[in-house]
Amino acid sequence: MLSIEKNLEDKINYLEYIKNKIDYNLVLDGYKQYCYSSLGKEYLENLNPYSINPAQELQYLSELCDIVRVIGYPTSDAFLDIRSILRKIENGIIAEGLEFLSLLRFFEGIKSLKAMFKEQKPSLFQSGIVNLILGLGTYDEIINSIKKTIDENGNIKDDASVLLKKIRNEYAEVTKELRHKAERFITHHQNILQEVTYTIRNDRYVFPVKANERGKIKGIVHGMSSSGLTVYLEPEEFIPLNDKLKVLAEEEGKEIARILREITNKIFDRLSTIKGDIELLKRIDSLYARVRYVIEKNASIIIPDGNYLKLSRARHPLIPEDKIVPIDIELPSDKFGIVITGPNTGGKTVSLKTVALFIILARSGFPVLAGESSRIPDFDVYVDIGDSQNILENLSTFSGHLHNIVQLLKLADENSIVLIDELGSGTDPYEGSAIALGIIEELIERRIKFIVTTHLTPIKLFSMSHDKLISASMEFDPETLSPTYRILMNIPGASHAFEIAKKYGLPDAILERAQKHLDEEHIKIEELIKNLNKHISELETKRRELENTLREYNRQKKDFEEKYKLLKIKRIEEFDKELREVYKDIQKAKKDLQISLQSKKTESEELIKKRLKEIENEVKHLEEIQGKVEKVIYETKVTDEEKQISVGDYVRLIDGTAIGKVIEMKSRNFVVDFNGLKIEVKPEKLVKVTSGSDSKDLKKHIDEEKEKIVNVSRIPTKVYTSNLTKNxxxxxxxxxxxxxxxxxxxxxxxxxxxxxxxxxxxxxxxxxxxxxxxxxxxxxxxxxxxxxxxxxxxxxxxxxxxx
CATH class of the missing domain: 3.30.1370.110 (Ribosomal Protein S8; Chain: A, domain 1)
Structure with missing residues (x-):
């Protein structure tokens, strides 16, 4: 057990190292921006391949994508971060008015979120994510208590309790009495007042009396102006009312505290459920964020599985859309590794980072910027990417690379993929090649998947000759002498060192001297690779053009099918409208005929016959329209295979489930035997029972019919009657x-x-x-x-x- 825990701890620690190498946290910010609140962001930050079941997480994500496309997104209220308020309540502190409004938004947000799914057809949303969301708590009692108590400004309502209403009414009456009394006092004592008004000091009504007139009024002084010319006096006659007002204010405060404590206690009693829901809402918020990422970024949901790696049109999230070149890379199950070669700054390192990033993202439950045909293995990732020089540890570039490779070889197994950038570099090319080949052979022997990049010719030749390896290269445009940043599979890459050197201005004389130092065999191999690259590049260009053409064709085909479907629906609607008009005409004709038959004035038999003829024509017209509707419905609902019906085939009615056998063709109709009941049916009302689910239904149906026949032979004949007691x-x-x-x-x-x-x-x-x-x-x-x-x-x- 300890070794398993230690192994998991090592993997998690190594994952943090990889994340720094591939700019994972910068990429994560791109997902977090779509979260409603800090709840979802926290959940996304904690996602990793070892904390979740990626298949379940991505299944929920796929289901939610389908749902959002139908019913849209919820409001943000359910995802309010109310944890600071809950901490107060947990510590026994009463929540305040505005805090209760935040809690109300939160609880109503949960209710609204659940209602979005409850209101939909059950058949449409039978899924795990719906059950997850509908599992959130119900807080109607708390919602009603807060609404009854707190107004929209966070103040306590007068009718929050009977006692509070009584206290406030009494407070209002005393206040009114005080003001009337104050106005009378001012009227009678204007000559001794510094200002013709009253004010409130220490929650008591007082008057600004001239200091030299102080002795004329009995009362209590509550202060003096800074100049000393005014004293703030509470006349003796105001003391009882001011006292009463203060008592009422204290009583009001106590009642408000009691009311708020009562609601706070209700929330305290549900704290465990609320906290559980917050953890669930973290996940739901993060799922909605990832749905937005899928829809707005045109990302794909790829569930990691097996040992097949295929990235189609993969786009690194940190490269701007106007500059990115999608990559395609494939490592099938029957191959162990890919060796990518090509010039510097050609995109090899970015390609490795993209592979590592997408595997970790998918295994952590994230959608990725790749085509739907992509496949991602359920593998741990180990990397040596970038300059591994470390001055503090006295490591050279080569030593740094070796240190990383030793570490990953200790951790990697056949359920891993190893990504090494510039394998064998940083030392003598001859010795570097030998060490690199030794590492590759070790990986093959241990059946560990890998992708490496290199410039070294011996590694290129080794990958070309090994049946379990794939050679690949970064495409290079010989016309512009620039990289295209695309990966060419199954073809090694030339270094193009001389072409690049010439482009950057190295004199021809130096290049000619350098050419003499090259091995003749090396020159031949490089020329051969360059020619192959050129032909492959041309083929790749044509392939991409064909793929673009095919994509455009599929888009147009899809648009056409949608328009065709809409046209069919429109035709049905037009027929239905025509049907209604015909029915109106028939009803009118019947009514006219009834009037004619009942009228004593009508003695003309010819007139009645004429009206009957008109009705017959209308009915015939109606039957023609019904036939058209049935034909359109038949064309819309039934596939070409299901339309091909012959004698001996099993069929069902287009709008039924009973299965019968075609026993003969009569005129243009079929005679179908439904378990002894023979019916003549038009072809457009029948659907051929084909292989798949229908064939299962057919077998089940036949077995059921056989069982019925057996049972009938075993029991006495019984006449079935209805148990209907009222009509x-x-x-x-x-x-x-x-x-x-x-x-x-x-x-x-x-x-x-x-x-x-x-x-x-x-x-x-x-x-x-x-x-x-x-x-x-x-x-x-x-x-x-x-x-x-x-x-x-x-x-x-x-x-x-x-x-």
Missing amino acids: EVDVRGLTVEEALEIIDEFIDQLLLSDFSIGYIIHGKGTGKLATGIWNYLRHDKRVKNYRFGRPDEGGVGATVIEV
């Missing part, structure tokens, strides 16, 4: 969907009962529920007729149906 159903207060589900069952029961008439009570309201019910009844063949109730049947608040 009415009340659906008031329900949504249309909820009501229709109940009405459907009600009609079934009505058909099996002795009743032929049923009453659906839906209320008047806005008419939305009644409209939805009538639209449903219009298509239900079980219902012969339907109408609004007569006055004695509930009027338009009820619908009467005949089955």
